[in-house]
Amino acid sequence: MIDTHAHIYLDDFADDREAMMQRLVAAGVERVYLPNIDGKSIAQIRQLVSTYPDICRPMMGLHPCSVKGDWKAELAVILEELETGQYVAIGETGLDAYWDKTTLPQQEEALRIQIDWAVGFALPLILHTRDTMDRTIEVVREAHRPGLTGIFHCFNGTEEQARQIIDLDFYLGIGGVYTFQNARMEEHLRNIPLEHLVLETDAPYLAPVPHRGKRNEPSYLKPIVSKLAADRQISEEEVIRQTSQNARKLFREMSE
Template sequence: MNLIDTHAHIYSTKFDSDRDEVIDEIRAAGIERIYMPNVDVETIDRMLDCESRYGDLCIPMMGLHPCDVKEDFEQQLYVMEAWLNKRSFAAVGEIGTDLYWDKSGFERQKEALNIQVNWAKERKLPIVLHCRDSIDQTIEIIEKAQDGSLSGIFHCFTGNLEQAKKIIKLGFLLGIGGVATYKNGGLDQVIPFIGLDHLVLETDAPYLAPVPFRGRRNTPAYLPAIAQRVGDLLQLSSSDVASLTKSNAMNLFKEITP
């Protein structure tokens, strides 16, 4: 299989002790691209170092994660906008909203999200959206911002069929990860009713490892397990899932399919 992981933090410190070995395993698993979402100013150098070392595999994005939208978010955005003006990135991400840990900063999150959405519009880049415990709120924000020029991924989609249909109507893709393999993940009630045209695959490594690796550090090398689960739900081969989701990803990121 030739797979695309549209969301993995391969630059995470959790890979510092064995990153080269992990990269070898990823290549052996048939992973052709890893799109790396940025988190904050502190992760930029680490992410770009991975690009410099594994540039045929690891592709960077630029954005401020909603959990890192603190009181200094404007200064962080200033640094990130300077990077976007300096060189190319695959997307503006990982951006969005998060009401899981703390609801008090939601207005700041919305402000940061709208600023970064405008960056994407100006540069004709896709956006990669985080929406933990805030999917309806994020859909509403994107509905208001969508003028026909926005595209992207609702990363780590764990919503219901109605929410999936709203996202698809907005012209966005659903990022399907390890949760699809979980017994009570709920995606068995969504994926069979929307098909592959609107899906991309991701691991969110080092988080959310799929079954049968749940509880371990996640890695893009586990992406075939997610492809297999999606194939089972759609009664398709995992190679068909790999081919079609790869095409979706490459079309979104405007790259020539390798």
């Protein structure tokens, strides 16, 4: 299994990070992609990649909730990091109307800059869309250029939104929300081929059923796989095979 989105470098894992890493390996997780948040998280990501180079892959971007008064200075730091060539994706970026709507104009400007980077560096773009799915789709469509691809992370939208995202050559990141009964995600994704999905946890957030409410971690990918397999009446092995192939294609690790 491949976890395309996990913040396992955060202090939430400070007390048992080694044990958590052992659990994910035991669960069959072969790769974990680490989305950046802001300038302060860069050193944490670097440290984790240095400690677990065979498992962890770093991304670099500015999270929309970190778009504050100094956001342009933050982007300058992030661009300097990107220019080292050590990162496999731009992200996470996007829009968030849940925590602070007043910064949405600045969030959108920061997003458009990072879309330009994704094109310029030829890297996938990892998108956060909390309470902003339609607008994020619009911005990506407006800014779209050949070669732009990535993931709409933590997808919790409708079938129509899913198809719009696929038309933009992006994947849908499927995580713990898929297992929540009230989300009805199986209905929205029933007609969406597995070729367009990748797995994620968003650890330490959004743990899947039966772990809902606990700290999430990459070893908890299995309940997501199990529900996808049951809903589609296919084997768990097929879900793992196809979603892992999708992730390798996106992050250009097909040779491994």
